[in-house]
Each structure stands twice: as structure tokens, then as C-alpha cells.
Amino acid sequence: MKCISIAMARKVEWVSQEVTVQGWIRTRRDSKGGFSFLEVNDGSCFGNLQIIANSTLENFQSEITKLCTGCSVVIQGMVQASPAKGQPTELIASKVRVLGWADPVSYPMQKKGHTFEFLRTQAHLRPRTNTFGAVSRVRNRISKAIHDFFQEEGFIYIQTPIITPSDCEGAGHMFQVTTVNPQNQKGGEQAKGDFFGKPVFLTVSGQLEGETYACALGKIYTFGPTFRAENSNTARHLSEFWMIEPEMAFCDLVQNMDLAERFIKKIIESVLADCKEDMAFFDERIEKGLLKNLEMVLEKEFLRLSYTDAVKILRSSGQSFEFEPAWGKDLQSEHERYLAEKHFNSPVILFDYPKDIKAFYMRLNEDGKTVRAMDVLVPRIGEIIGGSQREERLDVLESRMKEGGLVPEDYWWYLDLRRYGTVPHAGFGLGLERTVQFVTGMANIRDVIPYPRAPGTAEF
């Protein structure tokens, strides 16, 4: 007898076949007409399999009528077309074996109605809910789409270090990695006796290392965890998140933007094609109109707008902002949201930002005032991609570093790329969790990663 997944058992091809399924009980409904309905889910798909458990089963009174949400079971039986609405098939059980009970008094998961805030306190059990099962499957499909996309485009997947000495781009606080007991360390003496003999940190970006491989292999991408010790407490920030960073040699900003747009569309396309049940759920219960919006994103060309033009649009919009937009200042969330949600109602790519608000490695434009940076803004989320064409001219790069108070010698290996066979190159970073948020409509980033890490939050 074949042991099959719930996803398979829900397909009509399996009608009339004897099979075994295994999973967890979602609900039980008794019929005194002589049987119980069990809903079993094993995570292989959104829907449950309805089991018909007849009272003639030997453990019907002793066990089956006591099953409740969370119990694990193995069930043998015959798949049949369901006579009632609600499911294509169901399973007439010939044997129901209980593997593990779940005491209904203490088991925290109920059939219905849990807030995401409560489920965050039960992060080890929340994947058993509809929402978190669906998020997990979509997150998986997005991850696969990312690899598919880059592999098909000829990119090489490389793994950049997680422990790194480079205080990359001076962007925010880093987590220091040390084997020295803080109680034994004297002020400033720590690094000498420490494991690596110098201060090292968890990576905030694999970009600098990624550039070195792009300048040898042409097109590369990284896909791994990233750590930022910022004390930021929002629905779109995590201390530990996953980032995808492609880097391409012989590539300018326009090609970079082209890639970013194709990339995001490929992800949406894959999820819409392969996660229909999950996406229908998100559309109905999480974010009304989600599917229509994503389909619209697929059809539309992403708008491309220089920072300078964006500021002009904002200033003449007639919209009242808390902070007045002005050239040279960073765009506020309210500005970005206005552009992506109100003015264009579409993803927008902004480019050519003032050099003073961007990182040292971004290529300086001929005007001497702006750099070849780009941000992809999407409705609801805001910035989902940040990238740039990199500064490939040694002298310009060195002077930009000095302007920013960095010591070029610390970056000797990075500068070597410009000393030996320098080429124009570009790349960007995409936040995986923000992408999952965008695709699923989930409002809080802590609900699209299994175990969120945030300031004061590391329970599991």
C-alpha cells in the first residue's frame, strides 16, 4: 500500500486506490449517524484531507472520538470522490492509528481565531496553522524561483563569509563575534587574545566579497543570512534576515535595473503558478486584492525615475508631508509610499541619488553630485531592493572613501579589483523577507520568517 501526501490524496487520480496518509488532526466532527469526520493536514498543501472514520473501526469509541486538534495519526483507507461540497476527494478509513495525543486543555492551538501576536509566542507550533503553513510554502517557492532565475541567467551561486572583519560600508551596527569572556577582557585589549586575532563581526552584506568573484566569474549571486544590530523596531526590520545579492561584471546601472525588474517578475510569476491554493487564501483572508495587484505588477513596466525628478514630483504634488521633500535629503517613508502607492500605484525604480546620502562604493556621475544608485520601491513594503553601479575608478573610489572617513588601506583587497583589470560592474541586494511580505500580503516581517530575531526577541 502506498504512503502518499495529503496533497496527492486530494487529487482525483487517486480515487479508488488503497493508500496510507499521515499528518496532524485539524478538526473532528462527529456524526451520531455512525461515523466521524477527521480533517488531516501534513503541510504538503493548504487544504486538509477529510477522513471518514466509521464507528465499526475497532478503536472508534476508545480513541477516534477523542481525537482533537494537534494529534498525529496514520490512516489507511480508500480514496473516493467526495459526495459533498468542500473537497474533491476524501478517505474512507480502514485503520486509524494514533501516534501522538495533544491534550486539548494545554495545547495552545485552537481550530480558529488566533492573532499573529499570540502565535509569535508559540513560534514552534505556528507552522501548524493555515497562515504559517502557507507562508512557509510560498517562502520555499520564492527561494526556488530565486535560484532558478539566476541559474537560468548564467549566474554562479557563491557563498560569502558570515564572519567577516570588514565593517562593510559603515552601514549600521554589527554583531561582534568573540570567544573572549567579556568578564576577562580589559578595555581595548580584547582583540589580541581573541580567536581571529582581530575584531570580527557577523556580515551585514556579502557585497564586497561578491564583487571580487564577479570580477572573475562574470555574474554571481549570494543567498544567505545577514545580520544587523540596529535597534530598529518595525514591521519591516529584522536583526537576522536573508538577502540575495547578485553582482555582475561588465554591467551598468540600466542593465542592473533591467535585471531587478525581470527578477521580481519571475518570483511573482512562479508563486502565482505553483502556489494557487495558498495565494487564494492570502487574497481572501490576509490582503484583499492581493492577486489583482500582483498580476498588475507582472503586466506593468516598472517606472524609472531619477531622484531629482522624484523630488520635483513630490514638491509639486500638492500633498502635505510631515517632512518637506528637498533635494539632497533622504526620501522619507511617506515620500516613497506616496510615489509607489498613490502617484504611480506600481513598483518604482528611483536612481541617481545625491552622493552624500549614499555609500562610498557607488559610481560617481559626471555631474559630480549624484551616484549611480537605485532603489526599487513597491507598494505596501517600500524599499525591497537597493543597488548600484560600483565605482570602478581607483582614484575616484579612494577619494570617496576619504570623504567618508574610511581608511583605504583597510580595503586593500577591494581596491585591488580597481588596480588590476578593473571593469564596470553593478549589483543589488534583495531582502527575502520583504519579498515574502510583498507576495503574501503579510503585514509584519516577523511573521514571514520561522524564528524572528529582533531587539529583545530571541526566545526560540
Add this chain to the structure above:
RNA sequence: UCCCCGAUAGCUCAAUGGUAGAGCAACCGGCUGUUAACCGGUUUGUUGUAGGUUCGAGUCCUACUCGGGGAGCCA
């Protein structure tokens, strides 16, 4: 980190400074090819923590903890 709001039964929430309640869950019973099943009944409390004001505090005050919304930082 800053501003605003909140914390009461397992969960979601009520309760003029004056006897702590409902719905859901659980349990018992009824009914039914049911499907967020339905109907009747029963049980459930250190009101986030520590202080303070008051004859009396879930309610007012202070601090702290945690959560939510917004902001900054960014992906």
C-alpha cells in the same frame, strides 16, 4: 532609540472608583454527510510586574516589562 496606544479566563474582548462578565475553546449531553458545523448545560481569574493615592482600585498616579501603530535606520 523617539512619539502614541494597549496588557482582564486557554484565546478574543467587555466591565461610571463600589459583588469581575460575554463569545470562542475545553468538558457533559442532544442533533446532523459534516466541513470556521449546530443546539443546551458545566468549569475557568494573583485583572502584566512593583510601588503609591483612596474607606474602597481592573478603573486614578509613578516606574518597569512585554505587545501594537507610527518615525528613524535599511533589505
